[in-house]
Amino acid sequence: MIVPFPAGATLDAVVRMVGERMAEGLKQSVVVENKTGASGIIGLSAAAKSAPDGYTMVSVSNSFAANPILRKDLPFDAARDFAPVAFIGATPHVLAVNPSVTANTVKELVEQARQRPGGLSYGSGGAGTISHFAGELLKSAAGIDLVHVPSGDKVLRSRQRFRPA
Known part of the structure; x- marks a missing residue:
């Protein structure tokens, strides 16, 4: 496989x-x-x-x-x-921030991002992945500027945390 x-x-x-x-x-x-x-x-x-x-x-x-x-x-x-054979699972997604970001709620995170356009970044499993789309959706819905950092690194992908750019 x-x-x-x-x-x-x-x-x-x-x-x-x-x-x-x-x-x-x-x-x-x-x-x-x-x-x-x-x-x-x-x-x-x-x-x-x-x-x-x-x-x-x-x-x-x-x-x-x-x-x-x-x-x-x-x-x-x-x-x-390709032909589909079986559905084997789904994974939840969580929004978490690096401890250096003082936001405790999504509202606070959005406020901080608005105060620092381009000053926060988010990691994803790569361009076109669900975590990338989730970050872009947050940017669009909140009207904020975040820096996308695509990564093949499993540690960054597993955490997908926002942090100061």
């Missing part, structure tokens, strides 16, 4: 658990391979180019739906090259 995000990311952890159960049921090994980069496009491309023999699967996230909207140059056609 291809995971188009780094080892240790939430999707990777879930796929590894599912892979273990699949291996038990199939009575054969299930290999999980991380092929990261470009908001999942590298892993998805590898899956799309694999032999259509049922031995290669890819686990996708919201970027699977977002990438065709954000990029017209994809090396695959999401509707033609």
